[in-house]
Amino acid sequence: MPHNSANSQGATRRGILFGGAAVSATALLTACTSNEPSGKEAPATNNQPVADDKPGKKVTIGFAGPQADHGWLNAINENARERAKKYPDVTLDITEGSNDTAAQIGQIQTLINKKVDVLVILPTDGKALTQVGLAAMKAGIPVVNLDRVFASPQAFRCWIGGDNYGMGLNAGRYIGEKLKDKPNAKVIELAGLDSLELTKLRTQGFDDALKNYPNIKKVARQAADFTVESGQAKMAQLLQAQPQFDALWNHDDDQGVGALRAIAQAGRKDFLMVGGAGAKSAMDAIKADNGVLKATVLYPPTMSASAIDLARALGQGKGIGGMSELEIPASVTLYSAVVTKENVDDYLPQSFT
Template sequence: MTRNHRLLGLTAAAATTALLLSGCVSNEPPEEENDSDSMSADEGAAGGTANDEPGETITIGFSAPAADHGWMGAITRAALDEAEGYEDVELRQAEATNDVNMQISHIEQFINEGVDAIVLLPFDGDALTEIAIEAMEAGIPVVNVDREFSSPFAARATILGDNYGMGVSAGTYICEQLGGQSDAVVAEIQGIANLPLTQDRSEGFADALSDCGLSVSTQVSADFTIQGGETATSNLLQAEPEIDAIWNHDDDQGVGVLAAIDNAGRDEFFMVGGAGSLDVMEEIQSGDSVLQATVIYPSTQAADGIKMARLIAQSKNMSDLASAGVPRTTQLFAPVVTADNVDQYLEIGFRS
């Protein structure tokens, strides 16, 4: 992939994010411009933009996996906070679970209750596809978050992070730091190696490095846990006496990664994280860590799902689009956070 093609792809993803995160406004043109009509969309519900004004009360069912790591906990908190901001939204939260059968039964209950919309981050997208189709066939729009269903008929809208884009962003940053050092040793610490999301991240990383003449010298996998990150990194550091840069796919496991680095007394390299935890952002702010950057994988996806479900259930349109309705698929941008811009991302950071 050439640099120009990659930048075009990232620009398109950024534009999609901007459309989603800007306030939602009506497609009805104002009769005359006044202070209320020209109010910034960024003011959100408190600012009283047209789509954020209270409408018909709707009930949204929300289901997500257990909050067994920081990112997933942040996903649920953000969704609950978003729903709380709308007086016309009644949120019914299913018990968080990693049991596929239990999550299916929760969606069945939402269908039986006749909720107006469902926001679903499935523990397993394939396993939840059939029940999501049942909800759709019952006339209940489903907003699929993060882990995709295996059928396009299972969701009215899908909102995703950009795993491939994470790898591209991390690789591009490393290329910028290492310049023309074609012999640089670049290490990669994956999450769970056989997951499609991990493979997408690695593919994007390899493509970006290739664009500047670099490649991954050594690759280890952890399991998205602190202990797994520490073990994998200890093995990596023992195998590689000299490293120039490391990309760690996940900031939750990054706590263990940093512990292993500290224990080994190694600091000849710089490191890039992944996801955007507050812990990592504080490391970046400190200026005295090998951790120089992280790549955002938004923990606000389910909150965006709540906003989209509300728009769909109330037959409203997304702001800044000439077309009617809410897009079927929205993929969020994966920006790089460094000491230069960390302040603007602290608000969406999560604790590992």
């Protein structure tokens, strides 16, 4: 639906844990700023080249992602397309996308055979596609591994993705602060697929945050599978089993559409809800502030736009504005911001449908 230290690296939306250096995408992907008068460009640190908006060497970027059968995945593709259009020196060769591992490997192999300059790959299964990542790197095509991480760091030049542990941590902190003065507060959790490492990390982060609030107890947890239908069915079960609780954390805004339907059908308004990922429907509800949904924790699909920035910098042999190094970093971990009615207008432009 968005972390690379040992305690906070989120296994990606459908992926696995990867350890590496975590850095702020905001710091990395914004242009250098200075107090120079307008119109005078500030030099890069140590006179090293940095990626910027000025046209440079022409770069063909091959983009391969899974089938866009989920709002977040569709937003991944759209963000990549829109970012590439921003650069007159970038040609984007985007595949149709597939949830079949063999089909996606074939699509990536076609891009390798075309000799694109850089590859951006969001693998259907990071482990299963590791070999094709290795093949691209061996062919001299640098790979930006997006979100679901390959099993070997040799299969990519740079990884960029979200923070699943951080999602849970920040959801727990938000709920904790809202309920810190309420004796014997109860919370419930509507998780994603328990077969995925990312779901376990989101739960772990949530549980770790709640340890700081001894007055709060998690009394129920139900796993869904990131669909509207599953969200509605599993939420209905939770509501029936829990006649009273104070807060709900739902891992995914798409399944949250179904959860909110179940909540409305049950006529329940006696708790607050926190969502996950950053869908427009969730942000609209937060802004309206006339229901239980009060916040959502981001897993930004804008990571694909940032991946295009990184791929362009790789293709042009540049570093990143705002950093001193000649090369782009080995990994970029996005922050899981909490969107509330106070800041929702800032994040609405980055939401997805």
